[in-house]
Amino acid sequence: MALLTVEHVARIEGHGTISVEVENGEVRDITMDVVEPARFFESMVVGRRFDEVPLITSRICGICSPNHALTSVKAVEAALGIEVSERTTLMRKLLVYASYLQNHATHLYVFAAPDFVGLPSVFPLAETHPEVVERALRIKKLGNDLTALVGGRPVHPVTAVIGGFTKEPDPWQLGIFADMLREVATDVAETVSLFSAFPVPDFSTTGDMLALRDDKDYAIFDGETVSLEGGWRRPAAEYREFIREEIVAHSNAKHSTVDGRTFMVGSLPRLNISSDLLTPRAKDCLRAARIGIASRNTFHNNVCQAVELVDASERCAGYIEDLLDMGGDTTPVPYAIRAGDGVGASEAPRGTLYHSYSIDDDGLVSDGDVITPTAQNLANLEADMRAFAPTVTDLPREEFLLAIEQLVRAYDPCLSCSVH
Amino acid sequence: MKTALAYQQAGVNPYRPWPARITSILDLTEKEKLFELRIIDDEVRGAFSFDSGQFVELSIFGVGEAPISISSAPSKQGFIELCVREAGDVTSALHAKRCGDIVGIRGPFGRGFPMQEMKGHDVLLVAGGLGIAPLKSLINHIHDERHEFGKVTILYGARNPDEILFRYQFDMWKHRDDFELILTVDVPDDTWTDEVGRVTRLFEMIEIDPKKTYGAICGPPVMYRYVIDEMRRKEMDVDRIYVSFERRMKCGIGKCGHCGVGHQYTCIDGPVFNYWEAMNLQEAI
Amino acid sequence: MAPRVVVIGLASDFGCQVQMTNIEDHLLEVLGLIDLTYWQLASSGHMPDEYDVAIVEGAATTQEHLDLLRRVRETAGVVIAIGSCAVTGGISAIANAAGIEEGFALVYGERGRVALGRVAPASVVSVIDVDYIVPGCPIDTDEFLHVLSRALHGLRDKTPRQPMCFACKTRENVCFFEKGQLCLGVVTRSGCHARCVTLGRPCTGCRGIAPEANLPAARIVFEDHGFDAERALSYISLYNTNEEVVL
Amino acid sequence: MFFRIMDRSRMPDLVRGLAAEYEVIGPIAKDGKFVFGKVEDPSDLRLDYDTTLLPPKKLFFPPEEQMMRFRVADNEVVDDEVYAAPRVVFGLHSCDINGLLLMDNVFMRDYEDPYYRARRESTLLVGVSCTSSETCFCNAWGTDEVHWGFDIFLTDLGDRYFVSVQSVKGAELLDRHVESREITSEDTEEFQSVTAAFKDSFSETLDTSQLPLLLDAKFNSPMWDELGDRCLSCGACSMVCPTCYCFDVVDRLAPDQKSGARERRWDSCQFGEFAAVAHGQNFRESRASRVKYRYYHKQWGYLSKFERVLCVGCGRCQRACLAGISPREVVKALETGGVQ
Numbered sequence A: 001m002a003l004l005t006v007e008h009v010a011r012i013e014g015h016g017t018i019s020v021e022v023e024n025g026e027v028r029d030i031t032m033d034v035v036e037p038a039r040f041f042e043s044m045v046v047g048r049r050f051d052e053v054p055l056i057t058s059r060i061c062g063i064c065s066p067n068h069a070l071t072s073v074k075a076v077e078a079a080l081g082i083e084v085s086e087r088t089t090l091m092r093k094l095l096v097y098a099s100y101l102q103n104h105a106t107h108l109y110v111f112a113a114p115d116f117v118g119l120p121s122v123f124p125l126a127e128t129h130p131e132v133v134e135r136a137l138r139i140k141k142l143g144n145d146l147t148a149l150v151g152g153r154p155v156h157p158v159t160a161v162i163g164g165f166t167k168e169p170d171p172w173q174l175g176i177f178a179d180m181l182r183e184v185a186t187d188v189a190e191t192v193s194l195f196s197a198f199p200v201p202d203f204s205t206t207g208d209m210l211a212l213r214d215d216k217d218y219a220i221f222d223g224e225t226v227s228l229e230g231g232w233r234r235p236a237a238e239y240r241e242f243i244r245e246e247i248v249a250h251s252n253a254k255h256s257t258v259d260g261r262t263f264m265v266g267s268l269p270r271l272n273i274s275s276d277l278l279t280p281r282a283k284d285c286l287r288a289a290r291i292g293i294a295s296r297n298t299f300h301n302n303v304c305q306a307v308e309l310v311d312a313s314e315r316c317a318g319y320i321e322d323l324l325d326m327g328g329d330t331t332p333v334p335y336a337i338r339a340g341d342g343v344g345a346s347e348a349p350r351g352t353l354y355h356s357y358s359i360d361d362d363g364l365v366s367d368g369d370v371i372t373p374t375a376q377n378l379a380n381l382e383a384d385m386r387a388f389a390p391t392v393t394d395l396p397r398e399e400f401l402l403a404i405e406q407l408v409r410a411y412d413p414c415l416s417c418s419v420h
Numbered sequence B: 001m002k003t004a005l006a007y008q009q010a011g012v013n014p015y016r017p018w019p020a021r022i023t024s025i026l027d028l029t030e031k032e033k034l035f036e037l038r039i040i041d042d043e044v045r046g047a048f049s050f051d052s053g054q055f056v057e058l059s060i061f062g063v064g065e066a067p068i069s070i071s072s073a074p075s076k077q078g079f080i081e082l083c084v085r086e087a088g089d090v091t092s093a094l095h096a097k098r099c100g101d102i103v104g105i106r107g108p109f110g111r112g113f114p115m116q117e118m119k120g121h122d123v124l125l126v127a128g129g130l131g132i133a134p135l136k137s138l139i140n141h142i143h144d145e146r147h148e149f150g151k152v153t154i155l156y157g158a159r160n161p162d163e164i165l166f167r168y169q170f171d172m173w174k175h176r177d178d179f180e181l182i183l184t185v186d187v188p189d190d191t192w193t194d195e196v197g198r199v200t201r202l203f204e205m206i207e208i209d210p211k212k213t214y215g216a217i218c219g220p221p222v223m224y225r226y227v228i229d230e231m232r233r234k235e236m237d238v239d240r241i242y243v244s245f246e247r248r249m250k251c252g253i254g255k256c257g258h259c260g261v262g263h264q265y266t267c268i269d270g271p272v273f274n275y276w277e278a279m280n281l282q283e284a285i
Numbered sequence C: 001m002a003p004r005v006v007v008i009g010l011a012s013d014f015g016c017q018v019q020m021t022n023i024e025d026h027l028l029e030v031l032g033l034i035d036l037t038y039w040q041l042a043s044s045g046h047m048p049d050e051y052d053v054a055i056v057e058g059a060a061t062t063q064e065h066l067d068l069l070r071r072v073r074e075t076a077g078v079v080i081a082i083g084s085c086a087v088t089g090g091i092s093a094i095a096n097a098a099g100i101e102e103g104f105a106l107v108y109g110e111r112g113r114v115a116l117g118r119v120a121p122a123s124v125v126s127v128i129d130v131d132y133i134v135p136g137c138p139i140d141t142d143e144f145l146h147v148l149s150r151a152l153h154g155l156r157d158k159t160p161r162q163p164m165c166f167a168c169k170t171r172e173n174v175c176f177f178e179k180g181q182l183c184l185g186v187v188t189r190s191g192c193h194a195r196c197v198t199l200g201r202p203c204t205g206c207r208g209i210a211p212e213a214n215l216p217a218a219r220i221v222f223e224d225h226g227f228d229a230e231r232a233l234s235y236i237s238l239y240n241t242n243e244e245v246v247l
Numbered sequence D: 001m002f003f004r005i006m007d008r009s010r011m012p013d014l015v016r017g018l019a020a021e022y023e024v025i026g027p028i029a030k031d032g033k034f035v036f037g038k039v040e041d042p043s044d045l046r047l048d049y050d051t052t053l054l055p056p057k058k059l060f061f062p063p064e065e066q067m068m069r070f071r072v073a074d075n076e077v078v079d080d081e082v083y084a085a086p087r088v089v090f091g092l093h094s095c096d097i098n099g100l101l102l103m104d105n106v107f108m109r110d111y112e113d114p115y116y117r118a119r120r121e122s123t124l125l126v127g128v129s130c131t132s133s134e135t136c137f138c139n140a141w142g143t144d145e146v147h148w149g150f151d152i153f154l155t156d157l158g159d160r161y162f163v164s165v166q167s168v169k170g171a172e173l174l175d176r177h178v179e180s181r182e183i184t185s186e187d188t189e190e191f192q193s194v195t196a197a198f199k200d201s202f203s204e205t206l207d208t209s210q211l212p213l214l215l216d217a218k219f220n221s222p223m224w225d226e227l228g229d230r231c232l233s234c235g236a237c238s239m240v241c242p243t244c245y246c247f248d249v250v251d252r253l254a255p256d257q258k259s260g261a262r263e264r265r266w267d268s269c270q271f272g273e274f275a276a277v278a279h280g281q282n283f284r285e286s287r288a289s290r291v292k293y294r295y296y297h298k299q300w301g302y303l304s305k306f307e308r309v310l311c312v313g314c315g316r317c318q319r320a321c322l323a324g325i326s327p328r329e330v331v332k333a334l335e336t337g338g339v340q
């Protein structure tokens, strides 16, 4: 029996190792070992003041920090019974969706694209295809700059606090960004064309798909959890009832199931569940991409991310217009400290994110729980690897492993998130 | 006080360094090198004149600036010499340069030694370690105009023989009778035939006429008090003793505030101070 | 020859590495100066045996990390620690206060062979000597570029050592203490251009305690404004659990 | 100098008139306090301000500024020009005008500072009278009055302003943009009584007569250690001071490392490395020696050169210092020998 491994899989966030057991040319078992060391965030927040929670949990992930910060803000607000203004909610949506531009552009161009052109990294691509790399940097920079404008900096937002924002961007600056978001339309549309042109294996995922759905808006920041195959819809606050987390021996990240099945979260499930709510241009791009919704092909997650880039650029411009028109205030609302439990959920670039906290009378946290998108995906990812591997066993060893790595990267896993 | 003519013309930016080419580099010790520089612009070079004891701001763009005393004599035209110890960013960057490379200089700045006043008198020069750098200019100046001065005594101490700067020159001078030169080191080696011990010990060996003698001191901060005590013991007048100070500097022209010593600024009021003035400067000695 | 650079991530949220990719405007120029031989986040390939500069993010939380750090120190001419985790232990080190075993039990229960070889989170700076630091959570891209540039030219580390109120003043903010809020600017290492306080949020101390901070004097300031030492220390511990802070 | 009377209601005309020709900068509100900022509309101008967070020095000597751009390869300066837009700073109090005059001594005398000079020369100053506050003690130094250094100075007489005009430009501007009339003896009398009332309004008068001497005599007083123990070494005092001018210089390379800029930024003698030199020597290692130096330099060092104390009694440092250290306290402690 031979053991093939890919240690520290590259171009993903965090440290993970793929192990494949092969016997007589047959794949016996295949696992994704998350060796990323645990940092024990759930224990870190215990005993800390409620308003330190967003500061701490933002550090679960430097890539989707706006989601972690704001999801924990929402959970704490739920626990304390704080209602924020409509304007604050809209600013929060803008902050989160702006970070998608940055996130998806990085994943698509820096992490995923080298696979499709057979390069080890994006750096040589800068020489062979400078226009592609420049396009990537443009989208990414716009996302970063907008995240920074709203949140104060691209990573770990400063201004988004419990109850509102400590500072709002100047209207004229917002206006400039609305224009820039419109100008990026070609770049994002070309991204969809580029990724839908890459051939992907014909493969169907093994599990269910989950995402938030909000009937009024494409679900980024609000909504209820919907199961595509299960056909159910439940308040996100009940996540601990429908998601079962389990410790597995080979991984520092726990594995999750719903209704006894593994499941996928992320762009593909989101589009499968809410494509009717996409912006007009995003809908056009999705149609042109010809991936067929609902698609069950995990590899299409890349294309879906590209479609979300189109949606994000158009929708953020709309959010900005609304902000400029609506008036209102984002100054943190006053609140009193009281005991309570609260859950917050949002759609992070990689899928649904849940945070929940219990707060005592003194405002100290007594219990905390976080389930990240990648933690939800891991069991499904392994199941997919097991299903996919036999279809590529005839490839030479290097190519075989690369094919498996590509599948892993299609999930855009964030392992440091998954362990936290 | 001498300044390059260029600064007296209105509209010249006193922070702007002039490109200067390194025309020769001499390794003195492991940590010290002697650089000879030539200002490239003819007009500026022609206008550049200085007093012994003045300094320039040496500039290496991308690294920064450092004040460095001019070691050559004012009588040497067209070139200046800087004796530089590798001590940090700028000085190390300079040490990495080669002959022909271009650096920048601004200056000369500060008040040097009162040469006019010293002429016609005896001179006692006391240097410790790198303190020889500014005094070297004075020594060379006196050498060039030897007949203008009376008895010249030079006491120079370093930690060990390897740290004695300009030894090639001093070894020759030891045999001259128009200079009394005594070298000493704290820690001798097998080859060392000169004195051993602190520079203050050398005072036992010299005779001076206190009424006729000007003193000049430059060395590490701890040295001044002890040397001055010896000079006072020899009954020299406090206002005939001159000391040269080192302080942190960012501009060299009395603006950045770093070189404050008591109520004065080292860059424009010094670096050479009369000891009587220095006595009245808090924190000076 | 361009210096060979490796980028190593220990336990962290990758935020500082993300900030490194956020140099969009200059990324290609910077890459032209160095030979980036290993950056797991951005490229496939293995960590080479030889390199000149190691940029290390994250805190050491396993025995493997400790061994790696010692190897890095032996190999690299220059080590740059980036981010709070690497410089002070940062948020990662809070787990220490909570107790590593307790944390483990809370998160994983009794089961699993996970997180084997774990050690108490330690900053890179506390494990090996480093030549340069870029504090902050996350690092500031401009500061990172500046430090990298200094490192490439062999200039000495010039991270500011004084607390940051002066920078807050130059941005014309009204002091949080006047508004009744606790701000750690009085003891926190400057160099961030007072970003957070200028954005309306009190300083949380992410850059670590300023070497020149006067902690006993700060205690008086805290107490005079109604925050007892315990409260202040608890706030300071957000990013400084591993540092000994005596007010 | 000549004098005119301008009706209070004419103020917006004057501001708008100035704005037609210049960028107008004046005290505007920020977060419940005031700063010197661009005046977009006469109604932004808050002439009722007490003091601003930063003094007007920021307009002439900014917290960070590029001195020159350079090329590394041949160590050449490629650009050291200063662009200074014509502007008016409107509404300066006498302490701040005096502060600028003290800065002028440093930046506009020997080795003129081209950056400061360019901005100074492109700027007109319009002063306005003020009322005393808890933290001001300009009366201690005589900086509650200003006799030169402005273009126009407005003294508030309630329904009208007593306008002192000093420069030709000031006269022209006044003439062009606003209706004013000759002064009468009544106006002058009222001006005198308003000024006298202002002088009387200060809650105390500091005795500053022996300062330089006391600073030397008490150089080793334990009062400095007490202050040193309290000082946070934060440098806030120096930043907000209209007369602190120390700076640090750094070279910053562009990302390609081929060119760069030499920049200067405000520095403070309260920082530990301010007086450190190579080989580990630091001439002011202790906090006490640094706190002491700030006062020693202001009230003796500068005085020895320019016959003025380097403080205008604006009280900004007292407001900014979380440790509550202030010149007033120091002066009193020097008089009495102890820190409260």
Ligand SMILES: Cc1cc2nc3c(=O)[nH]c(=O)nc-3n(C[C@H](O)[C@H](O)[C@H](O)COP(=O)(O)OP(=O)(O)OC[C@H]3O[C@@H](n4cnc5c(N)ncnc54)[C@H](O)[C@@H]3O)c2cc1C
Binding pocket: B055, B064, B065, B066, B067, B068, B069, B070, B082, B083, B084, B085, B086, B087, B088, B089, B090, B091, B092, B130, B133, B134, B245, B246, B247, B248, B249, B271, C156, D273, D276, D277, D278, D279, D280
């Ligand atoms: C008037 C005058 C004349 C001089 N003449 C000479 C001369 O002829 N020859 C000569 O070799 N030198 C001379 N010097 C000294 C010389 O200026 C310094 O050695 C030089 O400025 C060091 O600059 P640098 O950039 O090389 O070092 P820097 O990088 O500035 O550092 C020098 C050392 O000082 C310490 N240091 C500097 N800044 C700090 C800080 N912020 N915090 C902590 N430590 C710090 C560091 O430990 C470092 O080792 C003179 C100085 C003066 C004032």
Ligand code: SF4
Binding pocket: C164, C165, C166, C168, C169, C173, C174, C175, C176, C177, C183, C184, C185, C186, C197, C203, D236
């Ligand atoms: S304590 Fe905070 S708000 Fe106050 S001056 Fe210092 S940094 Fe600014």
Ligand code: SF4
Binding pocket: D230, D231, D232, D233, D234, D235, D236, D237, D238, D270, D291, D320, D321, D322, D323, D324, D325
């Ligand atoms: S503001 Fe106060 S605490 Fe800060 S440096 Fe100045 S005197 Fe010290």
Ligand code: SF4
Binding pocket: D237, D240, D241, D242, D243, D244, D310, D311, D312, D313, D314, D315, D316, D317, D318, D327
């Ligand atoms: S020392 Fe204080 S009171 Fe005096 S001018 Fe400066 S800030 Fe104002």
